[in-house]
Amino acid sequence: MPRLAYVNGRFVPHSAAAVHVEDRGYQFGDGVYEVVTVVQKRFVDLEGHLDRLNRSLGELRIDWPVARNVLEIIMRQLLVRNKVSDGIIYLQITRGVAPRDHKFPKSGTPASLVMTTRRVVHERSPNFRKGVKVITIPDIRWLRCDIKSTSLLPNCLGKQEAFEAEAYEAWQVGEDGNITEGTSSNAWILTPEKELITRAPTSDILNGITRLTIIEIAAQQGIKFVERPFSVAEAKAAEEAFTSSATSFVTPVVQIDDTELSNEPGTLTINLLNSYRQYIERLEATL
Secondary structure: OOOEEEEOOEEEEHHHOOOOOOEHHHHHOOEEEEEEEEEOOEEOOHHHHHHHHHHHHHHHOOOOOOOHHHHHHHHHHHHHHHOOOOEEEEEEEEOOEOOOOOOOOOOOOOOEEEEEEEEOOHHHOOHHHHOEEEEEEEOOOOOOOOOOEOOOHHHHHHHHHHHHOOOOEEEEEOOOOEEEEEOOOEEEEEOOOOOEEEOOOOOOOOOOHHHHHHHHHHHHOOOOEEEOOOEHHHHHOOOEEEEEEOOOEEEEEEEEOOEEOOOOOOHHHHHHHHHHHHHHHOOOOOO
8 A cells, every 4th residue: 555645635645745836835935834743553742733733823824724623533544544553744734825926825725734644663763772962053043933834944954964963963052152942852951950951932942842741741750940041051061961852752962062961861861751751651542
């Protein structure tokens, strides 16, 4: 059975999936997206992802292409038809198809909806066991990073820079010298004073759904937690560090640029990773 994608009302072979040449997502990056993880037939934090999708659509004044409950049905159908029980779903909504013009198209132009899925066995990543290296780069993104926009060119440039430096991720640094977030993840440190630090959810960062779950876990465990900016120097002096996202879970960071924090993942980081895994195991299977 061929791999299938969903494009504007139809399940089609992935190899033949396409959007119109004048789709505004293709021409302007005028759209939003979400990536939802699936583990053992469980959607991880689906409601949080759809809530954030709703917010992003509202901020850009893009209408839902289908009702929210219908979107969930399509997501489940895509997974079932592709026989994916462990993996991810990528979904993208754009302002639709219209003759190329910077201003919004006429009222009533239907939004476009596409989805793809692929298998990923998350637990096989050696990064959880060994930890990863991150580099720091200037943050050159737009000023509304709280919207999960498809306009990701600065993120792509940063991720490529990390790849060429043999690093897992690039942590972006604002003009004030403080770390904002990774190119596709949120950044965390544990200070020598045992404070768990991550940046507050302003327009400088995307408020990660995994980030929110980790905050809940930390609160349940009585971990001292503070949302505030932190500098590159403070990160390099941290006792532990990690990065988080829907696809990377809680990934230990053992090196920042040329500074080695440790030769193995820290105790708190591993504890949060294991607690996050347990959180997923308690979720109800949805497929």
